[in-house]
Amino acid sequence: MLAATRRGVDILRGGGNALDAVIATVEALENDEYFNAGYGSVLNIDGRVEMDAALMVAEARTAGGNNGRDYVPEARAGAVAAVSRVRNPILLARAVMETTPHILMVGAGAERLARRAGIALCRPDELITPRAKARWRLMFERKLMTAETADGREGGTVGAVAIDSRGALASATSTGGMTGKLAGRVGDSALIGAGVYADASGAASATGQGEAIIMFALCREAVRNLSMGKSAQVARATILELGRRTGGEAGVIIVDRRGRLGFAHNAGAMEVATFDPENGIRHYWPEPIT
Ligand code: GLY
Numbered sequence: 001m002l003a004a005t006r007r008g009v010d011i012l013r014g015g016g017n018a019l020d021a022v023i024a025t026v027e028a029l030e031n032d033e034y035f036n037a038g039y040g041s042v043l044n045i046d047g048r049v050e051m052d053a054a055l056m057v058a059e060a061r062t063a064g065g066n067n068g069r070d071y072v073p074e075a076r077a078g079a080v081a082a083v084s085r086v087r088n089p090i091l092l093a094r095a096v097m098e099t100t101p102h103i104l105m106v107g108a109g110a111e112r113l114a115r116r117a118g119i120a121l122c123r124p125d126e127l128i129t130p131r132a133k134a135r136w137r138l139m140f141e142r143k144l145m146t147a148e149t150a151d152g153r154e155g156g157t158v159g160a161v162a163i164d165s166r167g168a169l170a171s172a173t174s175t176g177g178m179t180g181k182l183a184g185r186v187g188d189s190a191l192i193g194a195g196v197y198a199d200a201s202g203a204a205s206a207t208g209q210g211e212a213i214i215m216f217a218l219c220r221e222a223v224r225n226l227s228m229g230k231s232a233q234v235a236r237a238t239i240l241e242l243g244r245r246t247g248g249e250a251g252v253i254i255v256d257r258r259g260r261l262g263f264a265h266n267a268g269a270m271e272v273a274t275f276d277p278e279n280g281i282r283h284y285w286p287e288p289i290t
Pocket of ligand 1: 157175176177178186187188189206207208209210211
């Protein structure tokens with residue numbers, strides 16, 4: 001996780017943009033079998049990998065008036081859902097954003113886009129790790145296909161948020177979902193406003209029980225709440241409210257337009273790494289809030 005964070009940090013330190021930084025970080029996490037995203041994704045009920053990913057960026061662009069000093073925030077987004085044949089769904093989400101007029105793509109059309117965008121396709125079984133297979137088998141052996149276990153609690157969804165020196169805010173999220181999910185199930189990580197969101201006031205990425213996050217529109221809610229406080233308090237208050245309103249478990253990471261970072265969760269665990277120029281990279285295992 002720290003290695004993935006360093007990839008994003010190197011981009012920002014080198015003057016790169018927030019979008020490249022969050023994508024590089026999530027791509028590194030997708031490539032690491034420890035995480036439930038890309039290679040290492042958990043398996044659905046049929047023993048297959050189906051992955052969701054999304055990203056969003058809010059950039060200031062110069063409008064014509066006031067001698068070019070009028071900055072207008074402009075947001076763009078891209079997402080893919082239930083894809084099985086790419087190692088890095090976050091790169092395909094970027095291709096949706098940058099090369100199509102659409103936001104969310106699935107199925108054969110998404111695969112065709114991957115080919116067009118020069119993103120290599122793989123066989124679906126190349127994404128299956130021994131760990132994911134063992135977890136899937138265990139689920140059947142223990143007959144654990146209950147609402148309690150078929151949720152985001154096993155975790156491992158990955159995400160990143162960043163602000164760059166030009167004030168652009170970006171967020172990216174990627175996941176394999178949850179072990180034993182029905183084939184074709186799409187979680188929050190593919191949905192703008194639920195698992196990912198960015199606008200002129202901030203950017204957020206979510207992890208946890210997809211169905212609860214979707215119902216609550218967690219990331220949109222978190223960014224909207226930035227008008228009421230600093231990122232750290234907003235993360236806590238928003239997760240508490242999600243818990244109250246849905247009974248679900250989730251976590252969120254946020255950065256606001258002043259670069260203030262916040263994170264909170266009410267789940268079993270959530271691991272977080274942060275970077276700011278003053279404190280460098282830091283690593284946290286925050287306690288769940290109740
Ligand atoms: N938050 C990941 C999922 O529920 O798919």
